[in-house]
């Protein structure tokens with residue numbers, strides 16, 4: 048059911064893809080369906096170029112026949128479609144469950160339009176249940192973690208296959224439990240001021256719209272403040 052909803056949201060988002068677009072490809076299980084659909088569009092004759100937010104999405108895109116370009120080689124990104132881990136009614140989100148938060152944030156920042164796709168379980172009234180992922184340099188990560196702990200949070204080094212998880216940038220992830228009473232926006236700002244913090248998974252409302260699927264179907268919610276009219 049959850050997978051069907053993820054797929055439904057992704058297929059709806061694919062309707063916003065146009066010929067000649069430079070597409071930002073998100074990361075994760077919901078983005079998977081989008082990448083697969085974009086591959087079908089290429090096979091049907093649509094001319095697309097993609098930049099990927101992770102090596103895994105790049106590999107998928109290549110498998111599905113989408114031409115992938117280095118982000119430093121593109122003049123612009125027209126539309127990025129990506130998943131989220133949690134999103135509140137103001138379109139503020141937590142991302143990075145898949146570890147791609149820094150590339151996802153850079154790609155979203157430079158995109159003319161951003162669509163976030165999800166099943167309805169990702170919608171929350173207040174961010175905080177999903178731990179905040181923070182990408183940190185391996186150098187000095189332990190002292191940094193202790194510093195964060197001294198503020199009353201519980202940073203956990205992400206482990207994969209018994210070893211510290213490495214992002215595509217070669218860094219570690221600290222997943223920060225115990226949400227800030229002041230909220231993730233403030234916590235993220237503080238963390239980003241610490242040496243060694245590369246980026247946090249708190250995303251301000253950079254999306255143009257979100258597409259949410261539940262058992263009743265698919266809803267498109269527009270973020271009026273972000274939308275640039277006439278772009279799509």
Ligand SMILES: O=C(CO)[C@H](O)[C@H](O)COP(=O)(O)O
Pocket residue numbers: 073074075076077078129130131132141142143144145146147148151
């Ligand atoms: O931020 C992400 C990866 O870094 C993903 O977009 C997020 O984790 C959602 O993943 P999924 O679609 O598998 O639930």
